[in-house]
Amino acid sequence: xxxxxxxxxxxxxxxxxxxxxxxxxxxxxxxxxxxxxxxxxxxxxxxxxxxxxxxxxxxxxxxxxxxxxxxxxxxxxxxxxxxxxxxxxxxxxxxxxxxxxxxxxxxxxxxxxxxxxxxxxxxxxxxxxxxx
Amino acid sequence: xxxxxxxxxxxxxxxxxxxxxxxxxxxxxxxxxxxxxxxxxxxxxxxxxxxxxxxxxxxxxxxxxxxxxxxxxxxxxxxxxxxxxxxxxxxxxxxxxxxxxxxxxxxxxxxxxxxxxxxxxxxxxxxxxxxxxxxxxxxxxxxxxxxxxxxxxxxxxxxxxxxxxxxxxxxxxx
Numbered sequence: 001x002x003x004x005x006x007x008x009x010x011x012x013x014x015x016x017x018x019x020x021x022x023x024x025x026x027x028x029x030x031x032x033x034x035x036x037x038x039x040x041x042x043x044x045x046x047x048x049x050x051x052x053x054x055x056x057x058x059x060x061x062x063x064x065x066x067x068x069x070x071x072x073x074x075x076x077x078x079x080x081x082x083x084x085x086x087x088x089x090x091x092x093x094x095x096x097x098x099x100x101x102x103x104x105x106x107x108x109x110x111x112x113x114x115x116x117x118x119x120x121x122x123x124x125x126x127x128x129x130x131x132x
Numbered sequence: 133x134x135x136x137x138x139x140x141x142x143x144x145x146x147x148x149x150x151x152x153x154x155x156x157x158x159x160x161x162x163x164x165x166x167x168x169x170x171x172x173x174x175x176x177x178x179x180x181x182x183x184x185x186x187x188x189x190x191x192x193x194x195x196x197x198x199x200x201x202x203x204x205x206x207x208x209x210x211x212x213x214x215x216x217x218x219x220x221x222x223x224x225x226x227x228x229x230x231x232x233x234x235x236x237x238x239x240x241x242x243x244x245x246x247x248x249x250x251x252x253x254x255x256x257x258x259x260x261x262x263x264x265x266x267x268x269x270x271x272x273x274x275x276x277x278x279x280x281x282x283x284x285x286x287x288x289x290x291x292x293x294x295x296x297x298x299x300x301x302x303x304x305x306x
Contacts, residue, residue: 004270008151009151009152011153011174013171014150014151014152014154014174015148015173016178016179016180016181018148018174018177019177019180019181020185021141021148022185023181023182023186023189024141025137026189026195027189027194029134029141030196031134031137033145036225036250039246040250040253043210043250043254044254051182053261056295058254058257060257060258069138070137073135073139074138074139074228075226076139076229077139078143078146078149078226078227078233079230080146080233081144081145081147081148081150081233082229082234083146083233084146085150085151085234086234086235089151091234092193092235093234093236094237095238096237098158098161100158100162112238112241113178115221115243116220116223116239116242117223117243117248118209119217119218119219119220119222119242120217120218120242120246120247121217121248121249121252122213122216122245122249122252123213123214123216123220123225123242123245123249124225124247124248125216125249125250125252125253126209126210126214126217127210127247127249128210128250129206129209129214129260129264130207130211131200131201132210132211
């Protein structure tokens with residue numbers, strides 16, 4: 001853990017570089033960073049398998065069409081970028097219970113999983129309500 | 133081509149997020165518990181740089197701003213609900229993908245939950261559109277517009293404010 005922390009980049013530097021990246025993205029592709037719409041499109045894509053007629057009529061899926069777009073690939077890219085960075089710096093760690101969680105709530109993976117799932121449902125509902 | 137731009141941008145962003153260690157539960161909860169401001173330093177650095185660059189490109193006529201309408205009811209309620217969920221999950225929508233990328237597989241449960249949350253919101257969207265999404269709709273407003281000032285008058289205040297905040301974080305060892 002200590003070694004991993006020492007190899008970390010300054011959040012100011014990495015943050016500023018992300019700012020430059022975001023400017024380039026707006027300039028070159030006309031795209032602003034975002035992630036939560038991707039979850040709407042993906043939910044729609046999954047639901048389309050079960051009932052395509054129903055999804056086609058839902059106003060929210062007419063607004064955010066269930067298909068792969070720039071942002072969908074951006075979110076997949078975040079996964080790949082993080083994977084590359086962690087593997088090349090030996091900070092990849094297969095871990096199902098975060099340290100801070102374990103200290104307070106214990107090492108049970110299912111307990112953590114259930115709360116993470118519930119948190120995900122609530123967080124995404126709120127994010128979409130706020131249009132963020 | 134758009135898809136490729138999205139992928140490349142995401143890979144670089146994910147790389148930077150991982151390098152700064154901001155996609156971890158401990159860092160996100162650390163910020164929410166006001167113990168570790170790493171993610172706030174990252175976010176504000178990004179915002180300040182992007183703010184200057186984006187307005188510069190806008191003035192040169194090279195880009196268009198993407199302004200979402202400010203609906204007070206939706207933003208306040210949605211923000212409060214998001215905060216509860218974020219505190220429980222410890223990852224936000226973008227960082228959950230990054231967290232999984234560095235092996236934090238509890239993020240899978242969060243991603244599944246977020247898919248369900250998005251599906252649920254799609255179900256209630258027509259009802260929301262008639263209620264919450266009409267409460268306090270101020271339209272597509274910006275600070276320069278509301279204050280009636282040129283954006284280059286306001287940008288230095290944001291930048292200086294951000295730098296003072298950074299200085300204070302470092303002084304307090306946050």
